[in-house]
Amino acid sequence: MSVTDVIIVGGGVMGCGIALRLRQAGVKVTVLERSIPGAEASSAAAGILGPQMEAEGPGPFLELCLRSRALYAGLASELRELTGVDIAYLPCGVLKAAFTEGEVHHLEAAAAWQRAIGLRAELLDNAQAREVEPQLSPLVLAALRFPDDHQVDNRLLVRALSMAAARVGATFRSGYVRGVIEERGRAVGVDLDGEPLRADAVVIAAGSWSGLVQGSALDPRIVRPARGQMVQLQTRLPVITHILTSEKGYLVPRTDGRLIAGSTMEFAGFDKQVTAEGLARILAMAVELCPTLGHASVTESWAGFRPYTEDRLPILGPGPLPGLFLATGHFRNGILLAPLTAKLVTQCLLGERPSVDLTPFRYDRFSARAPA
Ligand SMILES: Cc1cc2nc3c(=O)[nH]c(=O)nc-3n(C[C@H](O)[C@H](O)[C@H](O)COP(=O)(O)OP(=O)(O)OC[C@H]3O[C@@H](n4cnc5c(N)ncnc54)[C@H](O)[C@@H]3O)c2cc1C
Incomplete structure (x- = not known):
């Protein structure tokens, strides 16, 4: 019908x-x-x-x-044409970092099955990862790069x-x-x-x-709602170019020097609080991934509800x-x-x-x- x-x-x-x-x-x-x-x-x-x-x-x-x-990519052009708004679709790639041997094994397994089905996934050692992202923590053992994962504002x-x-x-x-x-x-x-x-x-x-x-x-x-808390950091110059992620969270670099750091996963009903514990966990994750962010300004924080099933x-x-x-x-x-x-x-x-x-x-x- x-x-x-x-x-x-x-x-x-x-x-x-x-x-x-x-x-x-x-x-x-x-x-x-x-x-x-x-x-x-x-x-x-x-x-x-x-x-x-x-x-x-x-x-x-x-x-x-x-x-x-x-x-x-097509949607970004179409929306620019229709509205004049640039949605900041950025083909930045993702770098997933491992800090422990167990996490390295997970990355190796992910690289293997994803490559087997024709997806691009590059396993990098510490030196290679830090060549791509010089501000990445020296404690990272390895990283998996997904060049085809991107971001939008x-x-x-x-x-x-x-x-x-x-x-x-x-x-x-x-x-x-x-x-x-x-x-x-x-x-x-x-x-x-x-x-x-x-x-x-x-x-x-x-x-x-x-x-x-x-x-x-x-x-x-x-x-039902799965609360996620977020923090926005600001540095004078952009410090990373890829989205960085670890088992504990992620950092998303916008081109103007803002970094979106997230997130928590909480079942707290429709309570939209940003909590001290949530912020502490996100900020610790951010500084662990990228120690120079210890000097970044915290400019905004918020929470939202993922529709969870x-x-x-x-x-x-x-x-x-x-x-x-x-x-x-x-x-x-x-x-x-x-x-x-x-x-x-x-x-x-x-x-x-x-x-x-x-x-x-x-x-x-x-x-x-x-x-x-
Ligand atoms: C912290 C966080 C980080 C996330 N990060 C990512 C990410 O990086 N990448 C990604 O792909 N996704 C991400 N998500 C998930 C993504 O945001 C959601 O899956 C998506 O926005 C859901 O869109 P929606 O339109 O279904 O819901 P919403 O954006 O919540 O919109 C639903 C709308 O319905 C309205 N509404 C509800 N009830 C009524 C009613 N009875 N009458 C009238 N209006 C009503 C609400 O006001 C609301 O505006 C994230 C979510 C959160 C919370």
Whole structure:
């Protein structure tokens, strides 16, 4: 079935990305956002586009991440053209550092399986790693370089996506969506602060809050918030060029000398506190990776909520009712996965066969094992 009129609940990177693609396909779109577009996880993120750095093994999820990464260069040009905003897509590469023999073994294993499936991954010894990144700690034993993992400035990205969607005709409305309206077994709209709004289809893209939208078909225990705290450091001159990462966290260098350091992983409900312990752990990680950062200024800190699912996979595609679609649960990789998610969800809404098999990402895979 094809639709002509769609409501999207949530104006994060998912909601804005889907709105842009649907509008470009000629569909009337209204994005409903209770705050401002990009107010939540999409602005809190680090902007790492790192399928290889994140991967635990080959499979459909890695495939999804790689395909989305491949869409970024084109998306950056398209958004510049549509809005004039440069989203700072930077092909900087990632260097994953090992401080112990055990971590070196992990890097060797990752290099082996990733190369076996045709991905670029270069194992460097301490001297080679410090040649590439002179400010890397002398205590690093080895590092794995992923030259094809990159970054984007996610705050600029979500701003550009929302501007682009508005420019091609998507409507944005402020308000809190209480629930999906169901009539005769199909989703026909939403309740926006008590006002019924009707549409052919509804997309739930409300990030960590998706399960709180009544009628979303998502139990709030299935999509839940995983808090991540972040720190921004500033040095006069940029000190690193790659994204640096270790078992304890990561450092993302922006071109203007800012460094985004993260992150914690905490299940603290919707408590957005930045804590002394969280900051201490992140700053210790940063200085361990790159000792010269002991002199850097701390210029900002914040926390955000990753939309977590038990199997750490997103929930994509049709929901349980005709007219209800889901685009949530992207956990640590929502910035990376936004371009492909927008494309796949649009294909579903247009009644086309999605260009990726969405079976591993179905909403109902949890029904037998929802956590207590
Ligand atoms: C600290 C941190 C670091 C991260 N780093 C990275 C990274 O480096 N790379 C990467 O790929 N990903 C990263 N992520 C993950 C990424 O940010 C998320 O997966 C992604 O932003 C999710 O986008 P979203 O649009 O689903 O959710 P959100 O951005 O949270 O947007 C959901 C929106 O829905 C709105 N909303 C919710 N409920 C309602 C309602 N009832 N009515 C109206 N509006 C509603 C909210 O206000 C919000 O604006 C990180 C996340 C965090 C927190």
